[in-house]
Amino acid sequence: MKKPVILILTMLLGVWCFIYVGINVDMWRLGYELEGLEGQRAELKRQHEALQAQISKLMDPQQIARRAAQQLGFTAPREGQVVMISLDALPPLETGSADPVQLVQNFLDSQPEVP
Amino acid sequence: MKVSQADVHPNCRVRSGFLCLGLMVGFVLVFCRLFYLQVIQAEEGARQAEQQIQKTVEVKPVRGMILDRQGHPLAMNVEAASLGARPQQVLDPQRTARSLAPLLHESTGRLKGILTRNASFVRVAHPISEPIAEKIEALKLPGLKVEKVQQRMYPKGTLGSHILGFAGSENQGLGGIEYQYETLLRGHENLVQFQRDALGRTFTQPQGQAMDRVPSGYSLQLTIDEVVQFIAEEELAAVVRKSEAKSGSVVMMDPMTGEILAWALYPTYDPNRYQDFSDVERLNWTLTNPYEPGSTLKIVAAAGALQENVMTPGTLIYGNDGQMPIAGTIVHDPAKSSWMTFSEALARSSNVGAIKMADSLGAQRFFRYLKAFGFGEKTGIDLPGESPGKLSDPSQWSGRSLSSIAMGQEIAVTPLQLVSAMSAIANGGRVMKPYIIASVQDQHGVPVQVNSPEKIRDAIYPETAIKMSRILELVVERGTGRQAKLEEYRVAGKTGTAQKFDRDAGAYSSSNVIVSFLGFAPVDEPRLTMLVMVNEPHVGKYGGEIAAPAFKKIAERVLPYWGVLPGGAHIIQTASALAETSSRTVVQ
Numbered sequence: 001m002k003k004p005v006i007l008i009l010t011m012l013l014g015v016w017c018f019i020y021v022g023i024n025v026d027m028w029r030l031g032y033e034l035e036g037l038e039g040q041r042a043e044l045k046r047q048h049e050a051l052q053a054q055i056s057k058l059m060d061p062q063q064i065a066r067r068a069a070q071q072l073g074f075t076a077p078r079e080g081q082v083v084m085i086s087l088d089a090l091p092p093l094e095t096g097s098a099d100p101v102q103l104v105q106n107f108l109d110s111q112p113e114v115p
Numbered sequence: 116m117k118v119s120q121a122d123v124h125p126n127c128r129v130r131s132g133f134l135c136l137g138l139m140v141g142f143v144l145v146f147c148r149l150f151y152l153q154v155i156q157a158e159e160g161a162r163q164a165e166q167q168i169q170k171t172v173e174v175k176p177v178r179g180m181i182l183d184r185q186g187h188p189l190a191m192n193v194e195a196a197s198l199g200a201r202p203q204q205v206l207d208p209q210r211t212a213r214s215l216a217p218l219l220h221e222s223t224g225r226l227k228g229i230l231t232r233n234a235s236f237v238r239v240a241h242p243i244s245e246p247i248a249e250k251i252e253a254l255k256l257p258g259l260k261v262e263k264v265q266q267r268m269y270p271k272g273t274l275g276s277h278i279l280g281f282a283g284s285e286n287q288g289l290g291g292i293e294y295q296y297e298t299l300l301r302g303h304e305n306l307v308q309f310q311r312d313a314l315g316r317t318f319t320q321p322q323g324q325a326m327d328r329v330p331s332g333y334s335l336q337l338t339i340d341e342v343v344q345f346i347a348e349e350e351l352a353a354v355v356r357k358s359e360a361k362s363g364s365v366v367m368m369d370p371m372t373g374e375i376l377a378w379a380l381y382p383t384y385d386p387n388r389y390q391d392f393s394d395v396e397r398l399n400w401t402l403t404n405p406y407e408p409g410s411t412l413k414i415v416a417a418a419g420a421l422q423e424n425v426m427t428p429g430t431l432i433y434g435n436d437g438q439m440p441i442a443g444t445i446v447h448d449p450a451k452s453s454w455m456t457f458s459e460a461l462a463r464s465s466n467v468g469a470i471k472m473a474d475s476l477g478a479q480r481f482f483r484y485l486k487a488f489g490f491g492e493k494t495g496i497d498l499p500g501e502s503p504g505k506l507s508d509p510s511q512w513s514g515r516s517l518s519s520i521a522m523g524q525e526i527a528v529t530p531l532q533l534v535s536a537m538s539a540i541a542n543g544g545r546v547m548k549p550y551i552i553a554s555v556q557d558q559h560g561v562p563v564q565v566n567s568p569e570k571i572r573d574a575i576y577p578e579t580a581i582k583m584s585r586i587l588e589l590v591v592e593r594g595t596g597r598q599a600k601l602e603e604y605r606v607a608g609k610t611g612t613a614q615k616f617d618r619d620a621g622a623y624s625s626s627n628v629i630v631s632f633l634g635f636a637p638v639d640e641p642r643l644t645m646l647v648m649v650n651e652p653h654v655g656k657y658g659g660e661i662a663a664p665a666f667k668k669i670a671e672r673v674l675p676y677w678g679v680l681p682g683g684a685h686i687i688q689t690a691s692a693l694a695e696t697s698s699r700t701v702v703q
Contacts, residue, residue, distance in 0.1 A: 031310070031318035038319065046194055056188045056270030061345035082675070 170309045176302035177265055177558075178286050179332035181279060181293075183341040184553060188270055190279055190293065190386075192286075195242035195266035198251060198259065202237060205230050205258030214254055215239070218247050230258075241284065242266055267293075273383040275344050277399040278337075278498070278551065281386035289389075290397055292335065292551070295499045299555060302332030331558035338374035338553045343367065346672045347377040351647070354665040355381045358652035364401045365669065366530045370538035370635055370644040372568040373547030375496070401648075402496075405504040405527035409613025410464045410658070411633040411646075412523035412533075414540065414583065416472040417461050419484035422579045425475040428586055430457040432468050439467045442515035446470065446522070458586045462594030464610060466522050473521035478509040481517060487574040488536040489546050490528055495571075496549045504528045523613060524623075530646045536574070537633050540584060541607070541641040543577040545570050588638050599632055599663035601671050603680070608634020608666065610658035615651070627651050632662035636670050642679055645669065 057063070068074040152160055181190035198219075205211050212226035219226070219240050229237055239259070243251070248261045267282035280291020288297040309317045347365040355363040367377040380401060384392040420426040437451035446466050452459075460468025473481045485491065491506030505527035507516075519525035531549060539546045548569040555564040575583070587607035590596045595610040611631040614623035630652060635644040647662040647669070655661040 028318065032316070034319040035317050049191070050193060052188065053191055053193050053268055053270055056191065059187065060271045060274065061342055062272065062274060062349075065345070065349070 168310050168312065170311055171306050172309065174305045174307045174330065175265075176305060176330040176332050178267060178282065179300040179302065179334040179556075179558070181300075182334060182336045183339055183344075184337060185340060186336065187341050189275060189337070189339075189341065190267060190269050190282075192265045193268045194263050196245060196248035197241040197262045197264045198239040198243055198248070199262055200230055200237050200239050200260065201258050202230055202232055202234060203258070205256075211256050211259070214256060215251065215259075218250055219243070238284075269386045271341060272387065273385050274341060274348065275339060275378070276384050276386045277380045277397070277401075278339065278378050279386060281389040281397070283389075291399065291498065292337075295497060296335055296552070299333040300335065302330050305330035333563065334556045334558070334560070335552050336554045336556060336562075338369075338551055339377060342676060343673050344377045344379065346676070347379040347669055348381070348383065350665050350669045350672075351379045351381045352383075353668075354647070354649060354661060358649055358654045358661045360649045360653065360661075361651040362400075363647070363649040364530055365645065365647050365665075366401065366534045367643050367645040367669075367673075368534045368538055368549060370541035370547070370641045373535075373538070373549045374553070374568070375549055375551045376643060378551075399498070399500070401530045402498055403500045403502050405502050405529050405532075406629055407524050407526065407613050407616065408528050408533055408631070409523040409611040409629065410466075410469075411609050411611035411631055412526065412528070413461060413464065413469040413472075413521065414537065414587070414609055414633075415484050415488055415490070416469050416476065416481060416521045417457070417586065418488075418540065418575050418579060418583050419476045419481060420457070420472040421582050422484070422575045423476060423480060426457050426472060428456065428458045428582055431455070432457060432460050432465075432471050434460075434465060435467050437467070439470060441470065441518045442513065444515070446518065458589050461586050461609070462590045464590075464595045469521040470518040473517050478512060478517050481521070482506075482509045484574070485520070485526070487546070487572065488539060489532055489571065489574075490526065490536070494529075494531050494535050494549050496531060497552050501531075502527075502529055504532055523611065530648055533631075533633055534644050534646050537609075537635060537646075538641075538644040539574045540580050540587070541635040541644050542580070544573050544575040544580040546572050546574050584638055587634070591634065595657070595659040596632060596634065596663050598659055599634055599666045599670075601636065601667055601674075604636050604670070604674060605638035606634055606636040606667075606670065607638045608632055608663070610663060612657045612659075628656060630656070630658040630661045632658050632666045634666055636674065637679065640679075642677060643670065643673065 178192055180188050180192070183189055198215075202208075208227050208230040209223075211230055212223045215221070215226050216223045221240070226239065229239055241264070243261075251259065252261050265286060267286055269276070269279065269281075276291075278291055280293035280295075281289055282293050283289045286301075288294040288300060293300065310319065311317055347367060351363050351365045354360075363381045365377060365379040366375070368375055378399075378401075380399065382396065384396050389397060421428070426432075431454050434448065434452035434455050436453060437448035439446045448463075448465050448467050450463060450465075452463065452465065455463065455465065455468065457468070457472070459465075460472070476484070485506055491504055493501045493503045495501075506520075509516075512520075516525050535546060535549055548571050550566050550569075552566055554562040554566065556562050584607050587609060588605060590610070591600050591606045591608050596606075596608045599606055599608050609632070611629075611633065613629045613631075614625065615627040615629060616622075617624040617627070629648060629650050631646060631648040633644075633646045635641045645666060647665045649661050649665075652661050
């Protein structure tokens with residue numbers, strides 16, 4: 001009666017040792033894997049920073065203004081070319097809206113189809 | 116078959132007994148040793164094991180970024196290659212220098228000098244481009260080492276350079292915000308532990324606590340908008356060039372909050388190449404060097420006189436036909452006038468009028484208002500090197516001082532003090548503390564500190580501020596500041612033309628002047644207060660003809676950019692877009 005119990009206990013101990021060692025080995029393997037991923041993350045972060053620097057340079061208002069003028073021939077609007085609209089100055093529209101500028105804004109936001 | 120005890124040779128029994136005893140003693144010894152190592156010496160053993168597999172290194176933090184109010188980077192970090200050398204390990208300095216010279220565009224002699232220095236490590240070139248770094252590495256010259264280091268980079272070049280300052284070769288802040296907030300931006304060194312196996316490979320303990328190996332300093336978000344800053348710098352450069360002036364500056368502030376919206380100086384410099392510029396060129400002289408403001412300071416005497424009810428906007432002031440004797444000298448007005456109202460005196464920028472306003476207050480009360488508006492003391496802005504200006508106590512004033520200060524002489528102020536004082540008139544009498552850092556953020560962009568508007572004191576009552584606003588609007592409508600007038604917005608302001616004191620001659624120069632325009636817009640809902648200052652112009656002579664148009668050009672670009680329309684609307688359309696939109700709306 002004692003022998004099977006000891007055998008079973010020994011087997012269970014063996015299984016436990018096997019699992020314990022297996023888990024530990026797997027954790028070490030994951031450790032190396034994590035290290036590799038950490039390296040990849042650092043490299044991607046470096047690339048991200050380099051790209052962000054490039055974007056920031058490209059979005060420099062000074063550069064944009066220079067390119068707009070030199071490559072596209074853009075010039076600053078002359079006096080009178082930009083019209084400022086006062087809310088009070090606009091007549092009410094026939095659409096029934098009390099606030100014409102609100103209509104303009106809705107129109108711009110939704111881009112409805114024009115017949 | 117079972118073997119009985121009697122069948123075993125006695126010698127064998129003794130031997131097996133000894134063997135069992137030996138094994139038992141052996142096991143007991145091993146057990147005792149294990150017990151000693153695992154239980155008694157457990158801590159020491161663990162420590163030794165850790166020492167063998169763990170390596171602790173000090174990691175320098177990544178410097179925090181500086182962002183504009185929209186979150187666009189103004190100062191950031193990039194990885195750059197750097198070439199260093201250990202002179203003792205360089206076998207043939209002459210040959211090494213000759214090989215490097217064409218790649219680095221340096222002379223062989225200079226490089227040889229660096230490579231033969233008596234130092235353990237020298238930096239040969241920094242930064243170097245990636246292709247050049249690869250070429251140098253391919254040469255495999257002994258004693259040389261190409262390293263990757265973090266380098267400060269200013270992606271917008273000269274934009275806002277006098278405010279940002281710059282960081283040196285070791286990434287330490289040396290000027291402006293970079294210097295002022297060095298501790299926050301730099302962050303703290305981090306001790307990072309790596310685990311190494313017997314082969315020297317690093318690995319991570321999965322059960323270990325996750326942590327950022329490379330720490331980062333805090334990032335700073337400014338109140339400055341890069342587009343507004345660009346507009347200010349562009350228009351400032353244009354006016355300085357047009358007037359053939361020596362230098363100029365623009366300071367723009369939100370009068371309601373004290374937020375600095377733009378701060379431009381001309382000539383400017385590129386912080387990416389800070390070594391190419393002198394200390395003087397890199398200095399934010401508008402903060403450190405106060406100047407005599409001239410007529411822009413007349414707003415203080417006027418506000419004081421109205422506040423104390425010693426005068427009203429309609430009070431008649433005798434103009435003395437444009438000249439007034441003061442302590443043995445004659446003060447002249449640009450235009451002769453006999454009688455004028457208080458408002459007209461300010462609109463015409465009458466010296467006689469300003470003197471009479473200050474006289475009506477008296478020295479003590481006038482001094483009190485100068486102090487109330489913040490002159491003679493630092494504004495407390497979070498930038499390094501701020502000057503308090505110069506305002507002496509009335510007990511030290513001469514017989515001429517009251518009149519001189521009323522006209523903006525015998526007093527030294529900074530542009531920021533002037534903008535702050537004008538903001539008080541714009542916002543209803545409150546002197547706000549100017550600030551340029553909107554928030555401090557951690558490396559994940561989460562704000563850890565948010566700055567909010569702070570009132571320093573009330574300088575005048577709101578009713579007085581409203582009266583002053585109307586009078587200053589008159590300056591722009593019909594007075595010396597007409598060229599600052601905008602078609603679509605109500606503008607209030609004051610011109611200034613200050614003669615510079617010639618130390619050699621011991622008198623005010625008639626040719627060297629500082630011209631300025633100090634104003635705010637829109638009057639009914641002020642969004643900006645701005646000072647345009649031009650130093651020593653050679654084409655043109657008055658603030659009204661040089662600085663006022665620049666104010667107008669900046670304001671007429673900035674206000675629509677913010678979506679500010681007359682009447683409080685917030686939409687802008689070009690004429691063509693408007694026509695198109697209107698027709699479509701009608702069809703709809």
